[in-house]
Amino acid sequence: MRELILLESPSTEKAAADHCCGFLAGQWMLRGGITHILKREQRGNHLRVVWPPADLEPTGQLLVLGHYDTVYPTGTLEKMPFHVSGGKAYGPGTFDMKAGIVQALFAFEVLQELKLPVTKNIVFLWTSDEEIGSESSRSLIEEEAKRSSAVFVLEPSLGLRGLLKTSRKGVGQAELVIDGRASHAGLAPEEGINAIHEIAAQIARIERWNNHRRGVTINADIVEGGSRANVIAEHAKAILDLRAWRPADMHTLEGKLHSLKPIHRGAKIKITGGFDRPPLERKHSAALFARAKSLAKQMGFAVGEAAAGGGSDGNFTAALGIPTLDGLGAVGDGAHSTQEHVVVKAMPQRAALLAALLATC
Numbered sequence: 001m002r003e004l005i006l007l008e009s010p011s012t013e014k015a016a017a018d019h020c021c022g023f024l025a026g027q028w029m030l031r032g033g034i035t036h037i038l039k040r041e042q043r044g045n046h047l048r049v050v051w052p053p054a055d056l057e058p059t060g061q062l063l064v065l066g067h068y069d070t071v072y073p074t075g076t077l078e079k080m081p082f083h084v085s086g087g088k089a090y091g092p093g094t095f096d097m098k099a100g101i102v103q104a105l106f107a108f109e110v111l112q113e114l115k116l117p118v119t120k121n122i123v124f125l126w127t128s129d130e131e132i133g134s135e136s137s138r139s140l141i142e143e144e145a146k147r148s149s150a151v152f153v154l155e156p157s158l159g160l161r162g163l164l165k166t167s168r169k170g171v172g173q174a175e176l177v178i179d180g181r182a183s184h185a186g187l188a189p190e191e192g193i194n195a196i197h198e199i200a201a202q203i204a205r206i207e208r209w210n211n212h213r214r215g216v217t218i219n220a221d222i223v224e225g226g227s228r229a230n231v232i233a234e235h236a237k238a239i240l241d242l243r244a245w246r247p248a249d250m251h252t253l254e255g256k257l258h259s260l261k262p263i264h265r266g267a268k269i270k271i272t273g274g275f276d277r278p279p280l281e282r283k284h285s286a287a288l289f290a291r292a293k294s295l296a297k298q299m300g301f302a303v304g305e306a307a308a309g310g311g312s313d314g315n316f317t318a319a320l321g322i323p324t325l326d327g328l329g330a331v332g333d334g335a336h337s338t339q340e341h342v343v344v345k346a347m348p349q350r351a352a353l354l355a356a357l358l359a360t361c
């Protein structure tokens with residue numbers, strides 16, 4: 001894990017990311033995996049590893065999914081060095097989700113060393129752009145998922161009990177653009193159409209669509225507008241974060257957004273965007289979770305489940321109807337923060353759980 005963390009791999013720095021991808025390929029190759037580096041022009045390369053059953057024709061495929069990119073630019077290690085203290089390993093990308101990749105590597109070793117009777121192709125897919133929306137990997141992830149009977153996502157678990165994620169919200173982003181008309185705020189205020197006043201009124205309206213009981217949220221995350229003092233603002237723009245548990249709520253929210261009408265006379269509204277990650281619904285994870293729970297019990301520990309407001313690439317695979325179990329990665333805390341860490345002693349147990357799932361699914 002130390003080696004992997006020292007290879008910083010931000011989603012937006014291709015050279016650094018490729019270096020990390022090459023290292024991972026080497027680790028899987030060393031252990032007998034058949035590795036393919038899937039080259040990308042703009043983003044880091046993706047890594048696909050196949051491990052076919054020893055002496056028989058594979059009867060299907062299982063997909064182990066994760067990303068090796070992080071949200072930290074290169075050089076972060078200087079302020080946030082990799083270190084282990086008090087049983088926790090700290091560093092950029094430890095929890096989200098390089099420790100998960102390390103666990104998968106050890107699960108892979110376990111399958112080989114114990115010569116477990118695996119009958120399916122096991123495909124490990126490590127992508128480079130999950131943290132920025134998975135644009136260069138989504139179709140690849142979906143293709144692999146369609147060939148698979150189960151998908152195991154090595155994203156971080158939830159809380160100190162390492163809860164697996166059996167549902168995730170659908171996530172989207174929309175841009176609200178207002179065009180008004182500039183005018184001198186003192187000499188001709190009546191000739192202006194204030195885009196900032198319009199966007200403020202629209203945001204106040206949109207805020208009322210939040211429904212925390214149903215898990216529908218809409219939040220203005222960024223607002224920009226105006227040019228200078230003394231001038232009635234001609235333009236304003238807001239970036240909205242959209243989330244919902246249910247596809248029906250997603251569609252309702254999008255419908256409402258796209259039918260917004262101006263409040264101030266003469267103001268023009270333009271809305272673009274919408275949901276881009278469908279929800280991971282529990283009906284697509286329940287059976288795998290039940291299996292994980294029973295396997296953990298046989299090995300002498302317990303696993304629980306949780307719902308997560310954030311999306312992952314597991315949302316894409318579950319939306320295709322492929323059974324998907326997420327949050328199988330590390331136990332820890334502080335994703336995307338300076339305190340990001342994992343609990344070291346939980347790692348072998350998590351690796352064992354993944355190996356058991358792969359050997360029995």
Ligand SMILES: [Zn+2]
Pocket residue numbers: 067096097130155156312
């Ligand atoms: Zn992640």
